[in-house]
Amino acid sequence: MKKWKVGFIGAGGIARIAHMPGWKKLENVEVIAVSDIREEVAGAVAKEFGIPHIFTDYRKMLEIKEIDIIDICAPNAVHAPAAIASFEAGKHVICEKPLAITPGEVEDMIAASKKAGKMLMCAQNHRFRPEARILKKIIEKGECGEIYYARAYALRRRLLPPAPTFIKKELSGGGPCLDIGVHILDLVYWLMGNPKVKSVSGVALTKLAKREDIHGDWGEWDRKAYNVEDFAAGYIKFANGASMTLECSFLLNMKESEIFAGQLFGTEAGISLPWGVPPEIYTEKNRTFMIKQLVGLPQIPTHHEEIRAFVEALDKKKPSPVPPEQSLEVIKILDGIYRSSRSGKEVQFK
Ligand SMILES: NC(=O)c1ccc[n+]([C@@H]2O[C@H](COP(=O)([O-])OP(=O)(O)OC[C@H]3O[C@@H](n4cnc5c(N)ncnc54)[C@H](O)[C@@H]3O)[C@@H](O)[C@H]2O)c1
Structure with a gap:
């Protein structure tokens, strides 16, 4: 070999x-x-x-x-x-x-x-989580029916990476949208089957990161040099009629330290894919609501x-195990959120 x-x-x-x-x-x-x-x-x-x-x-x-x-x-x-x-x-x-x-x-x-x-x-790397591989197979077998809506969250209360790599636009190109939003977006979008992107609208805002009275649990950052968003949200419509929301932040006034999760809603089943706890699948059979949990999966270094x-x-x-054409659509979505935020309009894709 x-x-x-x-x-x-x-x-x-x-x-x-x-x-x-x-x-x-x-x-x-x-x-x-x-x-x-x-x-x-x-x-x-x-x-x-x-x-x-x-x-x-x-x-x-x-x-x-x-x-x-x-x-x-x-x-x-x-x-x-x-x-x-x-x-x-x-x-x-x-x-x-x-x-x-x-x-x-x-x-x-x-x-x-x-x-x-x-x-x-x-x-x-999140595509290589054992639960993600199993859910992908379940979805591909049609067990969820038509997935018509999904949510993706990468939200943090006070976890801002202080290194220049993440806070200077010249190096990072953007804030949480490009840094952590890309992870959960790629994962959920891949589980949806990478449908063609039709339009994106969104906002990218810097609300807390330049304030001296806001602390970070990962240490201090240069407030003056900080020139990326600290919060972004987007609404994405796909050519197959499905849609999705994405929310990401480094600093948000919320209860949890971090929420890194996806939810997918199909005509036959829904999926919840949180971080650190077993994913769940929700269905209805004989007018009874059922919850299936994926437990006992190995923890592997992804x-x-x-x-x-x-x-x-x-x-x-x-x-390529992660086809770059799929990554291109992901970057189109994130770039679409920034463009929509600047223009105040929905960004259309052909
Ligand atoms: N997948 C993940 O879980 C994950 C986690 C963290 C970072 N990342 C990504 O990894 C990349 C690096 O992040 P990091 O946390 O290691 O940042 P880092 O700042 O710790 O390391 C980046 C390194 O690149 C070096 N560098 C800068 N310009 C260079 C150049 N032109 N040629 C060679 N080296 C250069 C810097 O000196 C630095 O040592 C980023 O794209 C980031 O988004 C991914």
């Missing part, structure tokens, strides 16, 4: 905590290079994981011919240029979420991947699972 050689672009939090250990678990993979604009960060990660080459400029790293795969864990604004450069250098790409900031960037990434004949996958699926697809010459 081929031994895949991997190089990293970005060696911060998610690279060190989730991706590096994921690659290390696989026998037919070797991480041989890491690049980060902060040399000390690249150096520390290289030392911790025994990686021979470090770079501060990823373009130099891309010159290494034996690298087959690039794992992009840099801020969102770096995703598109880094992926396109990687394809031009003949590498496969797995890239952290959101795949990019705008639909145009994602289209350019897809075009570059096709031109190079190399795989592109967005690291949407980032490791997404990396394993990516390598398996390469080994078996299968398509």
Whole structure:
């Protein structure tokens, strides 16, 4: 079996905590290079994981011919240029979420991947939760009937990630909408079967994040530098007649510390997919309301699972486990919320 050689672009939090250990678990993979604009960060990660080459400029790293795969864990604004450069250098790409900031960037990434004949996958790790895989099968078997409405929430009371990567628009492209909204939107939209997007309306607001009297449970952030929304909500209509709401925030005056959940409503059954507690399926039989709980599912590290699926697809010459065309629709929705918020109008898609 081929031994895949991997190089990293970005060696911060998610690279060190989730991706590096994921690659290390696989026998037919070797991480041989890491690049980060902060040399000390690249150096520390290289030392911790025994990686021979470090770079501060990823373009130099891309010159290494034996690298087959690039794992992009840099801020969102770096995703598109880094992926396109990687394809031009003949590498496969797995890239952290959101795949990019705008639909145009994602289209350019897809075009570059096709031109190079190399795989592109967005690291949407929530799709790899065991309960998500089971629910997907249940829905595909038709057990929910026609799903005509869904809700997706990624709401936090006081959990704002203080790093520049998340609060400076130049790096992130947006706030909770692009950071955590993308996770729950991608998951619920995928469970719905990725219907074609028809229109999006929404708001993206900065209400609390610039206030000195508002605290964060993940530490202080630079109020002056903060230039993204702290709350967003959207209403999405699909070409098949279904619709969906999305709500996301870093800071919201609510009881719970965090709600990360999806709900899907079909003609035969409804689904509740919360975080940390078993999902439930609601039906009616013989005029009796039934609740089915999915219990006893294993807890697996989903980032490791997404990396394993990516390598398996390469080994078996299968398509990208997270098709980038699906990620493009997700970014269209999020971009649609920002555009609708600016214009005050519904954004239509052809
Ligand atoms: N899937 C998840 O659960 C999850 C969780 C956190 C972050 N993320 C995503 O991962 C990405 C990184 O987030 P993070 O939390 O690791 O942020 P981070 O700030 O901890 O790390 C980002 C790293 O990228 C480096 N960097 C910046 N520009 C670069 C460039 N041009 N070339 C190489 N390196 C560069 C920075 O120096 C930093 O070390 C973001 O896209 C974020 O949305 C995903």
